[in-house]
Amino acid sequence: MKLTGSQIVCEVLLDHGVDTVFGYPGGAALNIYDELYRYQDRITHVISAHEQGATHAADGYARATGKVGVVFSTSGPGATNLVTGIATAYMDSIPMVCICSNVNSELIGRDAFQEIYITGITIPITKQTYYVNHIEDLEPALRDAFKVAASGRRGPVLIDITKDVSVAMAEFTNKAPLPLDPIPEIPQDTLQEAAKLINNARKPLLYVGGGLIASSASEELEALIDKADIPMVHTLMAAGAVSCDHDLNLGLVGMHGTVASNRAVDQADLVISLGARYSDRVALNPEKWARKATIVQVDIDRSEMNKNVYVDVECTADIKDFLTQILPLVNEAKHDEWHERTVGWTTKHRLAQGVPGYMSPQEILETVSDAVGEDAIFATDVGQHQMWSAQYLKHRKAHKFLTSGGLGTMGFGYGAAIGAKMGFPDTTVVHITGDGSFHMNMNEACTAVSYKLPIITVLMDNQVLGMVYQWQTAFYGGRYSNTCLERKTDFVKVAEGFGCKGYRAETIEELKAALAEAVKSDVPVWIQCVISREEKVLPMIPGGKTVDDMIVE
Amino acid sequence: MKKEELKRHIIVILALNQVGALARIISVFGRRGFNIETITASPSNYPGLTRITIIITATDSAMDQVLAQVEKVELVKKVFTPGENTLYRELLLLKINAKGEDRERAMSVINVYRGRVVDLTSESMVIEVTGSPQKIGGFIDIMNEFDVVEICRTGATGIEVPGRTFDII
Ligand SMILES: Cc1ncc(C[n+]2csc(CCOP(=O)(O)OP(=O)(O)O)c2C)c(N)n1
Ligand SMILES: [Mg+2]
Numbered sequence: 001m002k003l004t005g006s007q008i009v010c011e012v013l014l015d016h017g018v019d020t021v022f023g024y025p026g027g028a029a030l031n032i033y034d035e036l037y038r039y040q041d042r043i044t045h046v047i048s049a050h051e052q053g054a055t056h057a058a059d060g061y062a063r064a065t066g067k068v069g070v071v072f073s074t075s076g077p078g079a080t081n082l083v084t085g086i087a088t089a090y091m092d093s094i095p096m097v098c099i100c101s102n103v104n105s106e107l108i109g110r111d112a113f114q115e116i117y118i119t120g121i122t123i124p125i126t127k128q129t130y131y132v133n134h135i136e137d138l139e140p141a142l143r144d145a146f147k148v149a150a151s152g153r154r155g156p157v158l159i160d161i162t163k164d165v166s167v168a169m170a171e172f173t174n175k176a177p178l179p180l181d182p183i184p185e186i187p188q189d190t191l192q193e194a195a196k197l198i199n200n201a202r203k204p205l206l207y208v209g210g211g212l213i214a215s216s217a218s219e220e221l222e223a224l225i226d227k228a229d230i231p232m233v234h235t236l237m238a239a240g241a242v243s244c245d246h247d248l249n250l251g252l253v254g255m256h257g258t259v260a261s262n263r264a265v266d267q268a269d270l271v272i273s274l275g276a277r278y279s280d281r282v283a284l285n286p287e288k289w290a291r292k293a294t295i296v297q298v299d300i301d302r303s304e305m306n307k308n309v310y311v312d313v314e315c316t317a318d319i320k321d322f323l324t325q326i327l328p329l330v331n332e333a334k335h336d337e338w339h340e341r342t343v344g345w346t347t348k349h350r351l352a353q354g355v356p357g358y359m360s361p362q363e364i365l366e367t368v369s370d371a372v373g374e375d376a377i378f379a380t381d382v383g384q385h386q387m388w389s390a391q392y393l394k395h396r397k398a399h400k401f402l403t404s405g406g407l408g409t410m411g412f413g414y415g416a417a418i419g420a421k422m423g424f425p426d427t428t429v430v431h432i433t434g435d436g437s438f439h440m441n442m443n444e445a446c447t448a449v450s451y452k453l454p455i456i457t458v459l460m461d462n463q464v465l466g467m468v469y470q471w472q473t474a475f476y477g478g479r480y481s482n483t484c485l486e487r488k489t490d491f492v493k494v495a496e497g498f499g500c501k502g503y504r505a506e507t508i509e510e511l512k513a514a515l516a517e518a519v520k521s522d523v524p525v526w527i528q529c530v531i532s533r534e535e536k537v538l539p540m541i542p543g544g545k546t547v548d549d550m551i552v553e
Numbered sequence: 554m555k556k557e558e559l560k561r562h563i564i565v566i567l568a569l570n571q572v573g574a575l576a577r578i579i580s581v582f583g584r585r586g587f588n589i590e591t592i593t594a595s596p597s598n599y600p601g602l603t604r605i606t607i608i609i610t611a612t613d614s615a616m617d618q619v620l621a622q623v624e625k626v627e628l629v630k631k632v633f634t635p636g637e638n639t640l641y642r643e644l645l646l647l648k649i650n651a652k653g654e655d656r657e658r659a660m661s662v663i664n665v666y667r668g669r670v671v672d673l674t675s676e677s678m679v680i681e682v683t684g685s686p687q688k689i690g691g692f693i694d695i696m697n698e699f700d701v702v703e704i705c706r707t708g709a710t711g712i713e714v715p716g717r718t719f720d721i722i
Pocket of ligand 2 (some may be wrong): 287432435436460461462463464465466
């Protein structure tokens with residue numbers, strides 16, 4: 001049958017099982033939005049306050065559900081407002097299809113009103129871009145976009161459709177999605193070699209990253225940990241890969257990682273990385289990192305091999321596939337001495353001393369975790385509160401901790417929380433933010449209210465850009481340039497103004513009371529937790545340094 | 554990490570001939586901090602595929618990394634570094650101001666390099682030379698004795714002598 005470009009867009013979405021999209025309309029997108037109006041019984045379009053919020057929502061939706069996130073925008077400023085969100089998804093390998101509209105093709109290149117070369121702007125932050133100015137190219141571009149976004153190492157793609165294409169007609173038939181690129185076959189000798197290394201190691205360690213979450217391989221990972229008695233450390237992106245209650249889960253590794261994790265990396269004789277990319281926040285000093293270990297790197301993306309740290313064995317593979325295949329080759333083992341040493345380091349972990357007169361970040365986050373249970377999804381912004389969330393929330397399951405790891409985007413959290421809640425309406429979603437970050441995205445409260453998404457925002461209000469403030473304290477002689485905000489925002493009132501409920505908590509009792517209300521609420525709730533600006537994120541290994549330079553208090 | 558020496562590397566890429574393909578491929582080099590010395594692009598014998606030849610100076614390990622990154626670009630169908638046994642050619646157009654005796658001296662150099670004079674005025678001459686990048690470099694060195702007003706070279710393209718066949722798509 002013959003369909004318009006706009007209908008083709010909607011039909012291809014349906015072909016890919018898309019029922020929820022995020023976005024913001026405008027002149028160039030009118031035809032597509034007109035069609036979304038007609039498809040509203042099958043495709044829910046969430047209108048955000050700002051296109052950046054829509055991209056973070058599509059991203060959060062993808063992180064929580066494992067599906068491809070979809071976001072729409074108009075031309076010009078609509079398209080440029082997507083950029084931070086696309087870059088955020090790109091850095092964390094989140095599958096996303098962005099569908100932008102552009103001006104009529106005959107106006108392209110003439111600096112027409114709201115014309116922007118968005119396929120050029122987004123080259124370095126997408127896996128692929130498609131500029132569609134002929135109707136016959138539209139369907140293939142859309143189908144390829146979904147395939148590319150979800151294949152191999154996932155990531156965002158962008159399609160830019162000129163307005164005339166959105167009304168032009170073309171022949172169309174519904175089809176199944178294109179098959180994804182096949183996952184690489186693992187050479188037998190690589191598997192044998194890795195298995196031999198594991199079987200001979202005395203101090204083996206698993207270093208787990210976001211790739212494991214993307215591959216949904218938690219069960220397989222735990223099976224390996226248990227069978228061969230191997231401790232694991234995880235990156236920010238892999239919080240919840242295995243429950244924090246597992247004694248061999250040594251916790252976060254890297255700059256703000258646990259003493260146990262960083263020591264274990266330093267002392268291990270074998271490190272196996274699973275979908276982790278040895279970033280500068282983990283391998284702070286790439287030459288000394290895991291200095292005693294043979295390193296096996298497993299990643300779906302060949303270009304990650306040897307990028308930051310030289311490894312001994314490379315294995316380009318899907319993580320789940322690798323774990324499934326290696327498990328039978330690995331001997332049951334006990335590394336009593338190593339086990340006790342590593343686990344011993346975790347128990348020595350001292351309870352962070354709070355600043356007297358204030359709730360400590362640890363108390364707050366543990367209280368929040370206990371109040372919402374292990375199925376809750378957490379989305380964070382960026383700063384100290386993000387690191388505390390990584391350290392102190394009780395991460396028990398994968399796909400439950402949504403945070404901008406690679407780009408570190410302040411303002412990510414609220415959008416991501418909205419996306420997660422759209423994906424899982426019956427799951428409690430908690431947005432953990434800071435006073436700086438919240439001012440970047442609190443506009444999305446209107447979205448949460450309109451769609452009746454009772455997201456709980458826990459605002460860790462230290463009245464400063466805490467993470468930057470901490471560095472100024474440590475490395476800039478206490479010259480607090482532009483980090484002491486002293487804003488007069490009354491969060492409780494602002495919450496009410498948006499149609500949310502607002503609480504202010506200065507004690508754990510007040511926090512517990514507010515949380516008890518929040519979990520029952522059918523509107524979004526903000527809980528402002530007053531904390532001291534002098535709280536630090538610790539431990540800390542300064543950039544370029546090693547575990548020997550770790551600052552613990 | 555050992556200190557590695559910088560070397561010249563030649564990369565051949567076969568990519569879909571689409572709007573923005575070249576920009577995306579080049580962006581990979583810029584993004585990873587490589588300066589491209591020369592680049593040529595032209596249609597290949599595979600319909601719809603452009604053959605791009607790029608020369609960069611980099612360490613071996615940086616080179617491996619950039620190759621892996623280029624391979625990852627969706628539009629790229631094949632990337633390789635040609636073997637030892639490869640013929641490289643480039644084209645030079647060079648303009649000098651020369652009259653009288655200078656002109657005769659220039660002609661003798663041009664003849665040695667099997668160049669051709671493709672334009673001649675009473676003041677100036679435009680010379681065309683093809684050959685390996687080294688030969689072109691040598692020719693330019695010598696011609697610098699004259700009043701050189703303009704130089705343009707295409708950048709190298711290359712082909713392996715025992716033909717390589719590709720398994721594309
Ligand atoms: C968009 C953006 N701008 C700037 C930064 C740099 N930055 C990182 S953390 C931080 C402070 C965040 O303050 P707040 O949200 O209050 O969190 P806190 O550290 O106080 O918990 C800043 C400015 C960033 N990560 N993202
Ligand atoms: Mg703050």
